Amino acid sequence: xxxxxxxxxxxxxxxxxxxxxxxxxxxxxxxxxxxxxxxxxxxxxxxxxxxxxxxxxxxxxxxxxxxxxxxxxxxxxxxxxxxxxxxxxxxxxxxxxxxxxxxxxxxxxxxxxxxxxxxxxxxxxxxxxxxxxxxxxxxxxxxxxxxxxxxxxxxxxxxxxxxxxxxxxxxxxxxxxxxxxxxxxxxxxxxxxxxxxxxxxxxxxxxxxxxxxxxxxxxxxxxxxxxxxxxxxxxxxxxxxxxxxxxxxxxxxxxxxxxxxxxxxxxxxxxxxxxxxxxxxxxxxxxxxxxxxxxxxxxxxxxxxxxxxxxxxxxxxxxxxxxxxxxxxxx
Amino acid sequence: xxxxxxxxxxxxxxxxxxxxxxxxxxxxxxxxxxxxxxxxxxxxxxxxxxxxxxxxxxxxxxxxxxxxxxxxxxxxxxxxxxxxxxxxxxxxxxxxxxxxxxxxxxxxxxxxxxxxxxxxx
Numbered sequence: 001x002x003x004x005x006x007x008x009x010x011x012x013x014x015x016x017x018x019x020x021x022x023x024x025x026x027x028x029x030x031x032x033x034x035x036x037x038x039x040x041x042x043x044x045x046x047x048x049x050x051x052x053x054x055x056x057x058x059x060x061x062x063x064x065x066x067x068x069x070x071x072x073x074x075x076x077x078x079x080x081x082x083x084x085x086x087x088x089x090x091x092x093x094x095x096x097x098x099x100x101x102x103x104x105x106x107x108x109x110x111x112x113x114x115x116x117x118x119x120x121x122x123x124x125x126x127x128x129x130x131x132x133x134x135x136x137x138x139x140x141x142x143x144x145x146x147x148x149x150x151x152x153x154x155x156x157x158x159x160x161x162x163x164x165x166x167x168x169x170x171x172x173x174x175x176x177x178x179x180x181x182x183x184x185x186x187x188x189x190x191x192x193x194x195x196x197x198x199x200x201x202x203x204x205x206x207x208x209x210x211x212x213x214x215x216x217x218x219x220x221x222x223x224x225x226x227x228x229x230x231x232x233x234x235x236x237x238x239x240x241x242x243x244x245x246x247x248x249x250x251x252x253x254x255x256x257x258x259x260x261x262x263x264x265x266x267x268x269x270x271x272x273x274x275x276x277x278x279x280x281x282x283x284x285x286x287x288x289x290x291x292x293x294x295x296x297x298x299x300x301x302x303x304x305x306x307x308x309x310x311x312x313x314x315x316x317x318x319x320x321x322x323x324x325x326x327x328x329x330x331x
Numbered sequence: 332x333x334x335x336x337x338x339x340x341x342x343x344x345x346x347x348x349x350x351x352x353x354x355x356x357x358x359x360x361x362x363x364x365x366x367x368x369x370x371x372x373x374x375x376x377x378x379x380x381x382x383x384x385x386x387x388x389x390x391x392x393x394x395x396x397x398x399x400x401x402x403x404x405x406x407x408x409x410x411x412x413x414x415x416x417x418x419x420x421x422x423x424x425x426x427x428x429x430x431x432x433x434x435x436x437x438x439x440x441x442x443x444x445x446x447x448x449x450x451x452x
Binding site: 019071 | 364367368371372374375376378379380381382
């Protein structure tokens with residue numbers, strides 16, 4: 001087979017062990033998590049309105065890279081680099097494959113966008129109707145389930161539409177029979193076993209509340225984007241509000257931020273705030289919104305560690321607060 | 332160009348199918364052996380330092396182009412070892428093919444990676 005390459009045989013044999021070690025260092029996965037700075041994602045890139053008002057600057061969400069189970073090489077870089085945060089992978093994140101992680105982040109983003117639309121439309125007095133549904137947003141690799149996928153809408157559990165109570169009533173090692181609506185609209189049945197794990201009895205799935213929009217006064221288009229997660233909720237709401245109102249909230253300022261949005265307009269905490277601050281600083285952001293509490297404290301620490309930070313950090317509890325702040329700055 | 336294509340055909344016809352497959356497979360293994368750590372390094376770094384994604388995409392495309400170019404070149408080297416006396420300029424043909432493959436794979440990789448990575452991040 002290797003006729004013609006005989007002279008490479010000896011060096012190849014000598015190099016094979018260090019070579020294998022290098023390959024392992026670049027490909028083996030270990031139980032750590034690395035948060036790395038990412039970039040800004042203008043909301044207008046993935047939410048579009050036909051007759052949106054122009055704004056001077058985009059309103060952007062801030063994304064970071066969440067590297068779960070990095071390679072030994074990445075872990076070493078994570079330890080050495082001051083801009084990366086290395087931590088042990090939380091136990092509840094173990095056993096989630098990359099593809100499930102991605103799909104889960106997409107579901108979180110989609111539910112977040114619908115919440116942002118609802119909040120912004122209601123703040124503008126535009127009509128919008130929605131239904132409350134239960135969506136499968138995550139599952140672990142140890143679960144025993146058939147015909148259950150991320151993004152499925154759970155309609156009933158063992159014939160009961162009160163999903164939470166019905167799940168609670170299922171005993172350990174017993175099956176729950178679910179009626180689910182698939183992405184294509186077909187209603188199918190699925191089953192899942194409640195299993196004992198680490199002293200608890202769990203299904204190993206996460207069901208989130210999804211406010212699915214059924215009708216809206218102004219139509220919109222959501223474009224695909226690989227950036228997922230719920231942390232862009234606040235900025236999505238601000239963007240939608242700005243795009244549908246005549247007055248421009250941005251003016252000469254580059255505005256970005258982070259924080260989830262809830263149905264009542266309150267802003268929820270997020271992960272990786274330190275890296276998001278670094279990302280915003282590099283991108284030349286003027287105003288950066290963060291949720292109050294520990295996120296704000298971590299953001300302040302991150303700002304203090306920067307050289308010549310010019311970014312204004314604004315801690316908010318709700319969309320209303322962020323809006324009031326920007327409107328106050330407008331004049 | 333026509334002469335090069337004629338030489339290329341002549342070169343392939345000089346060897347049996349078994350000889351060519353042998354050379355092709357061994358050259359593939361050697362080229363992959365050389366390039367695998369490099370490509371893994373770019374993937375590892377590209378995930379962590381997204382700010383430089385364009386740089387890593389260009390380096391990744393170069394590595395892919397280089398992988399096929401080295402594979403092609405080593406194929407020629409292996410064939411030459413099998414017939415040292417041949418008057419066909421195997422080295423020249425191999426290098427020309429390697430360059431052509433490099434340009435094709437580099438361009439396609441850059442296009443695909445741009446559409447899937449650079450434009451999103």
